[in-house]
Amino acid sequence: MAGRKIRVLVAKPGLDGHDRGAKIVARALRDAGMEVIYTGLRQTPESIVMAALQEDVDCIGLSVLSGAHMVLCPRLMELLREKEMSDVLVVVGGIIPEADIPRLKEAGIAGVFLPGTSTQEIARFISDHVPSKPEG
Amino acid sequence: MVTKPISGPREAERFTTTSLTPVHRLYTPADIVDIDPEQEIGLPGEFPFTRGIHATGYRGKLWTMRQFAGFGSAFDSNKRFKYLLEHGQTGLSVAFDLPTLMGYDSDHPVSEGEVGKCGVAISSLADMEVLFDGIPLEQVTTSMTINCPASVIFAMYLAVAEKQGAVRSRISGTLQNDILKEYIAQKEWIYPPRESMRLVTDVIVFCTREVPRWNTISISGYHIREAGSTALQELAFTLRDGIEYVQWAVQAGLDVDAFAPRLSFFFNAHNDFFEEIAKYRAARRIWAKVMRDRFGAKDPRSWMLRFHTQTAGCSLTAQQPYNNVVRTAIQALAGVLGGTQSLHTNSLDEALALPTEEAATIALRTQQILAMESGVTNTVDPLGGSYFVERMTSDMERGCFDYFEKIDAMGGMIGAIEHGYPQREIQDSAYHYQCAIERGEKVIVGVNEFVAESSAPLPILHIDDSVAQLQSERLRSLRASRNQAAVDRSLTSLQAGARSNENTMPLLLDCVRAYATLGEICDALRPVFGEYQESAI
Numbered sequence: 001m002a003g004r005k006i007r008v009l010v011a012k013p014g015l016d017g018h019d020r021g022a023k024i025v026a027r028a029l030r031d032a033g034m035e036v037i038y039t040g041l042r043q044t045p046e047s048i049v050m051a052a053l054q055e056d057v058d059c060i061g062l063s064v065l066s067g068a069h070m071v072l073c074p075r076l077m078e079l080l081r082e083k084e085m086s087d088v089l090v091v092v093g094g095i096i097p098e099a100d101i102p103r104l105k106e107a108g109i110a111g112v113f114l115p116g117t118s119t120q121e122i123a124r125f126i127s128d129h130v131p132s133k134p135e136g
Numbered sequence: 137m138v139t140k141p142i143s144g145p146r147e148a149e150r151f152t153t154t155s156l157t158p159v160h161r162l163y164t165p166a167d168i169v170d171i172d173p174e175q176e177i178g179l180p181g182e183f184p185f186t187r188g189i190h191a192t193g194y195r196g197k198l199w200t201m202r203q204f205a206g207f208g209s210a211f212d213s214n215k216r217f218k219y220l221l222e223h224g225q226t227g228l229s230v231a232f233d234l235p236t237l238m239g240y241d242s243d244h245p246v247s248e249g250e251v252g253k254c255g256v257a258i259s260s261l262a263d264m265e266v267l268f269d270g271i272p273l274e275q276v277t278t279s280m281t282i283n284c285p286a287s288v289i290f291a292m293y294l295a296v297a298e299k300q301g302a303v304r305s306r307i308s309g310t311l312q313n314d315i316l317k318e319y320i321a322q323k324e325w326i327y328p329p330r331e332s333m334r335l336v337t338d339v340i341v342f343c344t345r346e347v348p349r350w351n352t353i354s355i356s357g358y359h360i361r362e363a364g365s366t367a368l369q370e371l372a373f374t375l376r377d378g379i380e381y382v383q384w385a386v387q388a389g390l391d392v393d394a395f396a397p398r399l400s401f402f403f404n405a406h407n408d409f410f411e412e413i414a415k416y417r418a419a420r421r422i423w424a425k426v427m428r429d430r431f432g433a434k435d436p437r438s439w440m441l442r443f444h445t446q447t448a449g450c451s452l453t454a455q456q457p458y459n460n461v462v463r464t465a466i467q468a469l470a471g472v473l474g475g476t477q478s479l480h481t482n483s484l485d486e487a488l489a490l491p492t493e494e495a496a497t498i499a500l501r502t503q504q505i506l507a508m509e510s511g512v513t514n515t516v517d518p519l520g521g522s523y524f525v526e527r528m529t530s531d532m533e534r535g536c537f538d539y540f541e542k543i544d545a546m547g548g549m550i551g552a553i554e555h556g557y558p559q560r561e562i563q564d565s566a567y568h569y570q571c572a573i574e575r576g577e578k579v580i581v582g583v584n585e586f587v588a589e590s591s592a593p594l595p596i597l598h599i600d601d602s603v604a605q606l607q608s609e610r611l612r613s614l615r616a617s618r619n620q621a622a623v624d625r626s627l628t629s630l631q632a633g634a635r636s637n638e639n640t641m642p643l644l645l646d647c648v649r650a651y652a653t654l655g656e657i658c659d660a661l662r663p664v665f666g667e668y669q670e671s672a673i
Contacts (some may be wrong), residue, residue: 015234015235015237015247016250017323017324018323019323023563023566024566024567024570028567042246066253067489067599068234068250070249071248095488095489097598098593099596115453115487116453116454116487118574119570119574
């Protein structure tokens with residue numbers, strides 16, 4: 001299946017409703033030729049993993065601006081491992097102190113994008129890092 | 137140090153405001169021939185209040201420097217409030233954490249990781265008693281930024297005042313209580329729009345009768361702008377929200393002049409200096425006309441738009457964060473030249489975390505320098521009569537009435553929200569602005585121009601998870617020690633009242649007095665009111 005489009009799930013975990021960034025990124029990735037599914041607000045790590053499984057995505061992009069990223073991101077990674085979905089690329093963007101970045105990377109988050117990142121940079125990172133799927 | 141010359145984009149750049157509205161090279165008397173100086177501009181303190189609501193401007197009364205704060209447990213915030221009051225602050229402004237803002241108790245599973253993080257955690261009257269312990273509520277004014285569960289938190293506040301022996305008619309403060317902008321922009325909701333509007337209207341009716349000095353809603357454009365709207369959209373959607381609240385209160389049987397003077401507004405101050413000033417001046421003129429002509433208000437206080445301003449959090453950058461002090465100063469100056477009644481200046485670390493004490497102090501000092509050193513407080517509306525500013529003010533007004541017409545045709549703001557109209561307008565503007573930045577048409581210093589290698593990291597305020605533990609223990613002991621039968625009775629009466637058209641405020645007061653928790657009260661109303669689901673936009 002040559003030329004399969006990269007499928008991305010853009011997700012907002014936690015209680016925070018600031019969805020400006022998530023929606024801009026979703027639209028920009030679509031403009032960059034990816035297939036994007038946006039979960040809507042207030043998803044649990046469980047519901048995000050379920051959606052990722054059902055939609056067979058290559059990448060999950062999380063948006064967190066509330067300060068709860070250190071609880072939400074590691075839990076999501078754990079659930080992905082349990083479901084044997086560790087090949088899914090996970091990136092996160094939002095208000096994230098630099099000091100937390102090493103711990104997020106240790107937990108398996110591939111990319112952390114801080115305020116001011118261009119959407120082109122995010123699109124490039126995803127297309128460079130999504131593992132190529134076996135044919136069929 | 138090598139200075140980089142201003143490069144490329146300048147050539148191609150169109151001359152536009154932050155909202156991407158084109159502006160001319162020069163404005164002359166020819167640009168304002170259609171603006172009647174007496175009817176449209178007038179004098180400060182007089183209809184239509186374009187130049188301000190007070191004849192004396194800031195000579196008579198400076199703006200209130202009201203910095204929004206709150207974190208951790210009720211004990212932590214109580215200590216902070218007492219410190220502020222001891223140092224001469226007369227008004228408090230409470231920030232709540234996300235679970236409280238969404239009507240969940242601190243020990244609800246969805247609260248994990250969020251308790252005490254962006255504000256104080258309040259789950260019951262017991263927490264509210266701690267928050268205001270030793271603070272006489274008859275003597276301070278308190279602003280509470282809360283929306284979907286606003287009436288429950290307000291009932292807790294009144295119950296604390298009652299326990300202190302305070303006279304209700306002397307309690308003063310502000311409840312944000314602006315649910316419409318939640319559906320439009322900030323997205324903190326529980327119930328569907330019409331049911332939520334009933335709760336808001338209940339507060340207005342109750343306060344008009346019982347707590348006459350309370351500001352019942354702070355009709356907010358701030359969050360609409362932060363979500364990516366233009367200046368005009370911020371203005372138009374906010375004022376149209378205001379119209380919706382007035383309509384509902386009038387339909388509930390109130391005389392417009394009985395409650396309108398207690399409505400207040402809250403606007404953003406973004407980067408584009410003159411555009412922002414024009415927005416505030418237009419806001420006053422439009423509201424005065426709407427209240428007099430659309431609603432027939434006779435009391436001049438009903439015509440006057442009073443507003444709070446906060447500088448634009450979304451304009452601040454994580455890169456080169458000290459530049460944010462300068463951005464905030466310029467934005468704050470626009471608020472002041474626009475005649476704001478109160479002001480919050482953001483801290484330089486806004487794009488990174490909650491402010492450290494040092495960053496918050498610089499933000500407050502910025503206001504003090506404007507007030508005491510710059511001389512801008514000496515003269516009322518110093519930009520009045522500027523060809524450019526008057527043209528922009530009138531253009532804002534026209535654009536706003538155009539939006540009103542469209543929204544009226546959709547059946548008002550609730551119809552428009554149900555159509556996803558304001559949401560879509562804002563989303564489109566946010567995307568266009570981002571594209572303009574990425575094409576280099578709009579320059580953000582330190583982000584897409586004059587980029588530097590990363591600098592030394594700033595010190596960041598870190599909030600640990602001990603608050604969540606403390607809150608869980610407090611809730612456990614509260615539920616074990618209270619009279620459960622009284623709690624159940626009060627919640628059942630609340631449900632019955634909500635099903636009829638009884639005012640919910642006295643029933644909420646009974647619930648909080650019995651120590652029903654915030655989550656229990658909000659849950660009790662779910663089967664009656666239903667829950668809101670946003671449709672994909």
